[in-house]
Amino acid sequence: MGQVIRFLLDGAVQEVRGANPTTTLLEHLRGTLRRTGTKEGCAEGDCGSCTVLVGEAEGETVTWRAVNSCIQFLPMLHGKALMTVESLAKDDALHPVQQAMVDKHGSQCGFCTPGIVMSLYGRAVGAKGADAPVGEVLAGNLCRCTGYGPIIEVAKSVTAEATPTVDLSALRDETMLELSFQDEIHGVTRTWLSPRTVDELADAYLKHPDATIVAGATDVGLWVTKQRRPLPTLISVSEVAELKAIEETSDALRIGAGVRYVDAIEAVARLYPDLGAMMRRLGSTQVRNSGTIGGNIANGSPIGDMPPALIAAGATLVLRRGAERRELPLEAFFLEYGKQDRRPGEFVEAVIVPKLTEERIFKVFKLSKRFDQDISAVCGAFSIVVESDVVADARVAFGGMAGTPKRAPACEAALIRKPWSEATIETAMAALDSDYAPMSDMRASATYRALAARNMLRKVFLESVAPHVETRVMPESAHG
Numbered sequence: 001m002g003q004v005i006r007f008l009l010d011g012a013v014q015e016v017r018g019a020n021p022t023t024t025l026l027e028h029l030r031g032t033l034r035r036t037g038t039k040e041g042c043a044e045g046d047c048g049s050c051t052v053l054v055g056e057a058e059g060e061t062v063t064w065r066a067v068n069s070c071i072q073f074l075p076m077l078h079g080k081a082l083m084t085v086e087s088l089a090k091d092d093a094l095h096p097v098q099q100a101m102v103d104k105h106g107s108q109c110g111f112c113t114p115g116i117v118m119s120l121y122g123r124a125v126g127a128k129g130a131d132a133p134v135g136e137v138l139a140g141n142l143c144r145c146t147g148y149g150p151i152i153e154v155a156k157s158v159t160a161e162a163t164p165t166v167d168l169s170a171l172r173d174e175t176m177l178e179l180s181f182q183d184e185i186h187g188v189t190r191t192w193l194s195p196r197t198v199d200e201l202a203d204a205y206l207k208h209p210d211a212t213i214v215a216g217a218t219d220v221g222l223w224v225t226k227q228r229r230p231l232p233t234l235i236s237v238s239e240v241a242e243l244k245a246i247e248e249t250s251d252a253l254r255i256g257a258g259v260r261y262v263d264a265i266e267a268v269a270r271l272y273p274d275l276g277a278m279m280r281r282l283g284s285t286q287v288r289n290s291g292t293i294g295g296n297i298a299n300g301s302p303i304g305d306m307p308p309a310l311i312a313a314g315a316t317l318v319l320r321r322g323a324e325r326r327e328l329p330l331e332a333f334f335l336e337y338g339k340q341d342r343r344p345g346e347f348v349e350a351v352i353v354p355k356l357t358e359e360r361i362f363k364v365f366k367l368s369k370r371f372d373q374d375i376s377a378v379c380g381a382f383s384i385v386v387e388s389d390v391v392a393d394a395r396v397a398f399g400g401m402a403g404t405p406k407r408a409p410a411c412e413a414a415l416i417r418k419p420w421s422e423a424t425i426e427t428a429m430a431a432l433d434s435d436y437a438p439m440s441d442m443r444a445s446a447t448y449r450a451l452a453a454r455n456m457l458r459k460v461f462l463e464s465v466a467p468h469v470e471t472r473v474m475p476e477s478a479h480g
Contacts, residue, residue, distance in 0.1 A: 302337060364382075
């Protein structure tokens with residue numbers, strides 16, 4: 001029984017036995033189930049052609065979210081419900097979203113259309129993250145034929161409808177525990193472990209310190225689909241309740257490592273409006289519905305957008321190994337490119353973010369070629385306290401400027417105890433040259449990155465002394 005993956009498809013129980021754990025949901029849909037409406041475009045979670053809706057129990061209710069099935073591993077569907085584009089038409093009649101795509105000429109080649117339809121259907125039924133402006137909801141669905149004019153007209157014409165109801169009780173009984181870490185799904189060479197508590201996770205990771213921890217698979221999924229990397233043992237954290245908790249105290253926000261972006265945005269934006277706005281540009285709706293903040297930290301990418309902002313905020317990381325916990329400043333976690341301060345069997349349990357105090361200026365700037373769903377060329381974050389026109393404290397951090405997310409000590413030293421003035425800013429801008437030696441790559445040249453970083457600091461100053469001056473260009477998606 002431990003090797004059976006069970007989920008609902010259009011209300012009917014599906015059982016998959018002996019699956020290779022790194023089989024993607026898209027492969028299962030198109031191959032085994034012959035649901036070929038769901039398309040493979042990029043196989044990396046960018047184009048949205050493979051978008052499906054997944055429903056999961058949250059308390060007494062079932063919530064739905066749009067995800068990229070191309071990078072979702074099949075065991076991640078265990079105990080959940082699934083809807084594909086084939087789920088929508090009833091009695092040979094198209095769903096209103098589908099009919100609107102026909103009537104308003106929203107489809108040409110049609111390859112991207114099923115994914116677009118599922119994203120718009122998610123918006124109609126109130127799926128997670130789908131209450132955003134139309135442009136934001138569709139940012140994860142790329143269409144090369146029509147432009148988006150007709151598709152946006154479709155979105156505007158679709159009216160809200162009832163959220164689909166499903167009964168997960170057939171899956172949420174004792175059989176739901178059959179994927180606990182004591183049981184293993186064995187593929188040809190692979191093992192999937194799915195602990196239910198943080199203590200079980202700690203025990204499993206001590207037993208398998210070389211395992212790959214997977215949360216939303218927005219990164220790990222590409223290791224399989226693009227790099228064809230063998231992953232002998234995977235430990236899923238998606239069912240560990242403690243890792244999905246957000247706790248607010250009088251002075252901090254504790255975010256479990258398994259908290260998805262979609263579930264964290266509201267709490268973070270309330271405390272850090274600039275960071276909340278940046279999070280809405282991080283990936284797409286589908287990516288934010290799957291990816292986790294802890295995963296973004298743990299993979300140690302030098303161009304991850306959350307670490308620079310959290311470093312500037314003064315965040316502390318909680319690490320767990322067996323029964324032992326330790327805390328360290330987030331900036332100390334990143335040692336060098338591809339290397340973090342994490343011992344074998346140790347995992348990220350939570351990140352603790354101090355609340356923003358009134359006297360602090362906190363700014364985050366993400367610079368990328370596209371406004372939506374693009375990797376940063378440079379991401380800069382700034383937390384500055386000015387008292388009596390003198391800088392009392394400064395925390396400056398950048399991503400994309402070094403082999404790790406990194407603070408700027410020389411820049412900070414050039415700011416602290418200096419007048420909050422244009423002359424001080426000029427000196428601090430020049431100090432960035434000793435803090436970073438950026439590289440040139442496909443996203444930006446080293447010269448461009450260095451100049452952009454300088455100008456971000458200048459922008460912080462301009463926005464603080466002249467808040468009435470418009471310094472940011474907002475896309476149409478931000479307004480409606």
